[in-house]
Amino acid sequence: MDRGSERDTPPGRGVGDTAAGRIPLAVVVVDRAGLVSHWSTGARRLFGVSREDAVGQPAADLLPVSGTLPEDPQDGPAPDAFDAWDAGPARDLETSLGGHTGYATTGRARLRPPPQTPDGERLDVLWWAYPLVGPGPARLLVLAADATRLRDERGYDDETAERISPGLARHTELPAPEELERRLPEILPNMGPGLSTRIVAQVLELGYPVLEFSQYDRVPVTPYWGVPRRPGRTRAEETAVPRQRAVAVVPAGAEQDLEYAAVRERLEFLNEVSSGIGSSLDLGETIREVTSAAVPRFADFAGTHLRAAVLAGEGFPDGPPDASTVMFRVWVEHNDEPGRWDDTVPVGEAFAFPEHTPFYKCMVTGEPVLVPRVTEELSERISGEFEKRDLRPLIRGRSLLIVPLKARNVVLGFMVLMRRPDRPQFDDMDRTTGAELAARAGLVLDNARMYTYQENVADTLQDSMLPQVTPRMPGCDIATRYLPGTRLGRIGGDWFDTIKLPGSRTALVVGDVMGHGLNSAAMMGQLRTAVQTMAAMETPPAQLLRNLDDLARRLGDTYLATCLYAVYDPIRGELTLANAGHIPPVLVRAEDGSSELLELPTGAPIGVGGVPFEVRRVKVAPGDRLVLCTDGLVEVRGSDIGEGLAALCESAAHPAASMDDACDTIIRALNTRGGRKDDVALLMARLNGIPDEHVAEWRLDAEPREVARARRLVRERLLQWGLSQAVETAELLVSEVVTNAVRHAESDRIGLRVVRTDALLFEVTDDEPALPAMLSAGPHDESGRGLRVVSRLAREWGASASGHRKTVWFEQTVTTGR
Known part of the structure; x- marks a missing residue:
């Protein structure tokens, strides 16, 4: 019906011919606000208004539908778009038995012609209006036809044409009602199955549109697609049809029209499905x-x-x-x-x-x-x-x-x-x-x-790249958040990490490989692994970034990354930081709740090469919080990054009941800013410190008798701390490690330190830089079993070298009791 105004060979002639009901129709849907929501091609050709100009406009300004539109009284003045109304009497069909409360209405009006018609020729319009109920915005369905075409193309004289009027009838009162019901959706193209099905059901209840030639002669309106009739039928055969009430919906010779309509209906259905x-x-x-x-x-x-x-x-x-x-x-x-x-x-x-x-x-x-x-x-x-x-x-x-x-x-x-x-x-x-x-x-x-x-795949790779951060490290608590970017593929090069270092220290790392996709993620994985390896070897922060820069340039000259590396010493209450082109961290002071961006030597991104990296040391107090993040949290396209950094400082200083709540506060404050598409990595550390009374240090001489003294010092301190159940194992392990130090030390400087946190940390330091090796001792060997004992009984153990000194450490699970 949208294409029903094609002026091809007319499908039939004669008042009583069923083909007279096959006329081009305009199809319009009006929403509950009285605005046009559907305007067919037939409506454009009938009223001379394009779909773009009609949809969204008040229907009362476009349609000659008297008494059915919002704020459109039956006897009110005509809209400016039309000449004076010459509406015929409305024919209502009560529908109380159908369950609806409204009426279907019909009428006839003479309108000012559209611009493309000859001057002075007014349109003679027949219309049907159906009130719609149910879900959705549709309120009114309007069908309209050009009565002038009935007169000109079908050969009606003026007297006959004047007697034609729009009407309504139960479809069961018409010939072949099942066929009518099946073909009714053809009147409603391009509406989608949901809307058209609901409208069809209500049209069947409210009354099928018909052309009335007399009180008893009604011809159902069926779609006219403007296609030629089947070849071979003569005009004489067409005009020989007797004037009687129609007995078939499909006129002789119109089979090709119906087949074409069926094909068109299926194509429109497939197009609607494809778009839906x-x-x-x-x-x-x-x-x-x-x-x-x-x-x-x-x-x-x-x-x-x-x-x-x-x-x-x-x-x-x-x-x-x-x-x-x-x-x-x-x-x-x-x-x-x-x-x-x-x-x-x-x-x-x-x-x-x-x-x-x-x-x-x-x-x-x-x-x-x-x-x-x-x-x-x-x-x-x-x-x-x-x-x-x-x-x-x-x-x-x-x-x-x-x-x-x-x-x-x-x-x-x-x-x-x-x-x-x-x-x-x-x-x-x-x-x-x-x-x-x-x-x-x-x-x-x-x-x-x-x-x-x-x-x-991307989620699996991203999850495998991100660390499983331990929420509690020696002397600090950790909380993290990672948000994938909104770009397609989502995987990116942002990462964070926490690394346990000797001496109860913790390395805090956050980095960002520039770009997105699998290449950036792979590069991120390599850099992260390199940082972990060098951190475990106690590489100083500035040297670590230098080595990382060299590695990135060896991997390829197309990769750039930023990285911030910080080492927290909870015993000394000190942060050591080095920066490679990354945004600065935020330090929130516990004393007064103030927050500040730490001013660090910026340095160049990893992969640039030839730029020195510098270190800054910052004193911190117990309870201070350090916030590190990637630029995806603070940088939004079209906005100054300074605004994001200021918002980060403000939100980081907001009081929170826990570390997780503090992270959520930051995410809520900054992630709602429009335009964020990059990944976000956030790492927060509460720097609790380790109290002096939980640290014990002694200096030992490089003599065998000092081994017994070391056992006694450790026993006394553990008993003082109420850890009697840990004494026996601790004495054995300290004895083995101190014995190795005494045996291999080149000077008389041997240090012993015990730190109490969630576990007991024991450290033995000497001036022999060579790291100890675990040996395979035979049944008759007198040595070589010490590190095997440590490996078996300690929770963790390791060794690191710095300068001309090495440290062997091990951890023991804390057990309380006296």
Whole structure:
């Protein structure tokens, strides 16, 4: 009907000819605010207003629909867009039996012509108006026709034309009511199945549009698409039709018109489906869109089944399915009574379809399977293949069409489509339409599958790259947040890390490889591994960044990264920081709650080369908080980064009940700023420090007798701390490590330190830079077993060298008791 104003050969002539009802119609939908929401091509040609100029405009200014529009009184003045109204009497059809409270209204009006018509010639418009109820914004459906064309093209004289008026009738009062009901959607093209189905149901209740030639002679209005008649029919044959009440909806000679209309309807349906599916790359949402697109316009039941690999977002399925292929019923859509299908065909069920069923045939051949009508025998056979399932009442007598969902010539699944017995059976044209629907759906599903697969890969890689940070380190508490960017692919090069260092120290690292994607993530992984290795070797911060810069340039000259490396010493209450082009950290003072950006020597990004890195030391107090983040949190395109840094300082100083709450406060304050697309890494450390009374240090001489003294000093201090259960193991391990130091030390300087935190940390330092090695001692060897004992009994142990000195340390789990 949108294209119904083509001036081709007219489909018929004569007052009583059924073809007289085949006229071009304008189709308009008005929303609840009285504004035009749908304006067909026929409306543009009839009223001379384009769709762009009509949609969103007050309908009262465009339509000659008296007494039906908001704030449009029946007897009020005509809008400026029209000449004086010459509306015929409205013909209302009461619908109290139909359950609606409104009336369908008809009328006739003479309008000022559109600009393209000859001067002085006014339009003679017939109109039908249907009030709409239910969900959605649609309030009024208006159909309108040009009575002048009835007179000019169909040969009516002025007297006959004046007697033609719009009317309403029960479709059951007209010839072939089932055909009328089936063809009614053709009046409503391009509206989508949801809206058009609701409108069709209400039109059938409110009254079918007809042309009245007399009180008893009514011709139903059917779409005229402006296509030629079947060749061979003469004008004499057309005019010989007797003037009597129509007895057939489809006039002789109009079969080609109807076939063309049917093809057009299917093409429009497929176009609407194509535009309605794939709106999201979410696999679940795409499945629902694909299934719902078929009901109720094409079928009464639709069930989508997919292979397990597709549903899981895994790689592309290998090869064709077979009898062992597991299919998941992922979605079901129908217009039967609620709950009818739920128990028998539940969503989420997984099973392999039995052989000798039409479902299996479609699955393995990749071709549509059409069963015009499911007979009693076939329903018995299908139901018998499914244990504890009585499908017979659901499928018996229905028309069945099974179409494969394919991509790249591989079957991903299939869709089961059924029509109730009261609807026309699926035919060959429906099979073609269903196959095309499935082909488009298969491509959309495969796109969603590939996106899901890529997201899973990216998420897995990102998760493997990010560390599992321990919330408590010696002398400090840690909290972190990571937010992937909003760009497609999401994976980026931001990272953070915490590394345990000798002497109860902790290295705090945050970095950002420039760019996104797998290359940036791979580079980030290499840099992070390098930082961990060098930190464990106690590489000073400035030298660590220098080594990292050299590594990045060896890996390639296309990579740049920023990095901030900080070492916290909880015993000395000191931060040592070095920066390579990264945004500065924020230090929140516990004493007064103030916050400040630490001024650090900026340095050049990693990968630039040839730029020195400098170190700054900052004294901190117990309870101070250090906040490190990547620029994705504070930098927004189009805004000054200074604004983001100021917001970071302000939000970091906000009081919070816990470290996690403090992180959430920062994220809420800065992540709501519009335009953020980059990754965000946030690391916060509360610098608790270690009290002096929890640290004990002694200096030992490089003599064998000092081993016994070391055992005694450790025993006394552990008893003082109330850790009697740890004394025996601690004495043994300290004895082994001090013995090695005495044996290999080159001077008389041996240090012993015990630190109490969540665990007991023991450190023995001497001036021999060579790191100890664990040896394989034989049964008769007198030495070589000390480090094996330490490795077996200590929770952790290690050794590091700095300058001309080395430190051997081990941790012991704290056990209380006296």
